Amino acid sequence: MLCNLSQLDETKLEEIRTVEQKVGKTLLAYSCYNVSPADVSKDEISQIAEAEKKLGVILVAVKT
Numbered sequence: 001m002l003c004n005l006s007q008l009d010e011t012k013l014e015e016i017r018t019v020e021q022k023v024g025k026t027l028l029a030y031s032c033y034n035v036s037p038a039d040v041s042k043d044e045i046s047q048i049a050e051a052e053k054k055l056g057v058i059l060v061a062v063k064t
Contacts, residue, residue: 002060003032035062 006029008016020027038061040048048059 001032002035002062003030005029006031037061038063 006012008029012029016027016029040061044061048061052059
């Protein structure tokens with residue numbers, strides 16, 4: 001399973017803001033996906049790692 005911060009529309013964001021005000025806490029919204037890791041070679045891992053450094057992100061290879 002892979003989770004990331006959710007992309008929310010304004011209606012959902014407003015609902016979350018309402019709950020935040022009620023509970024007095026900051027909330028983060030995550031969406032999760034059932035994915036399986038892809039098999040990658042050492043060369044592919046090197047290429048992925050290079051892209052991660054260049055982009056400043058974490059990349060995960062998954063089966064499609």
